[in-house]
Amino acid sequence: MAKSFKEAAVRTILIVVASGTATPVLALFDTAAISYYGVVSREPMVMALLQHRGVLQFVLAAALVWAAFHRPSRIGVALCAAFTKASYLVLLAMNSDTRALMPEFSTWFDGLAILLLLALAIGEAQRRKAVAPAGPTAVGA
Numbered sequence: 001m002a003k004s005f006k007e008a009a010v011r012t013i014l015i016v017v018a019s020g021t022a023t024p025v026l027a028l029f030d031t032a033a034i035s036y037y038g039v040v041s042r043e044p045m046v047m048a049l050l051q052h053r054g055v056l057q058f059v060l061a062a063a064l065v066w067a068a069f070h071r072p073s074r075i076g077v078a079l080c081a082a083f084t085k086a087s088y089l090v091l092l093a094m095n096s097d098t099r100a101l102m103p104e105f106s107t108w109f110d111g112l113a114i115l116l117l118l119a120l121a122i123g124e125a126q127r128r129k130a131v132a133p134a135g136p137t138a139v140g141a
Helices: 002-028 031-037 044-069 071-094 096-101 104-131
Strands: none
Touching: 002 031, 002 044, 002 071, 002 104, 031 044, 044 071, 071 096, 071 104
């Protein structure tokens, strides 16, 4: 029972993180969604880059959903997602102009997601180590 509860919790976390991660794809359908990030420029290249970001975030979200149901992919997907979310926060925080515009909800969501994804990756690595067959022993040790 505990294993099934833990598995359900991991899947739920991955799907919830995926849902939040996918929201930038809305910029493809409604360019007003970009204003959430404090962007006022509607220059074509800025719009294309932000819409492309939305597509990449959607792909990352799809990978998180995949990892929810494909256990062997979890460590890689969780680490990639944590890295991309951390890079977003670091890039914004490094610049005083963008730091002032950081959306509060996104900052908290991504920060919490990073912690959960890293904990998931560590937990999965520990589980794999515990169930891995013992390797060959050194001769003469």
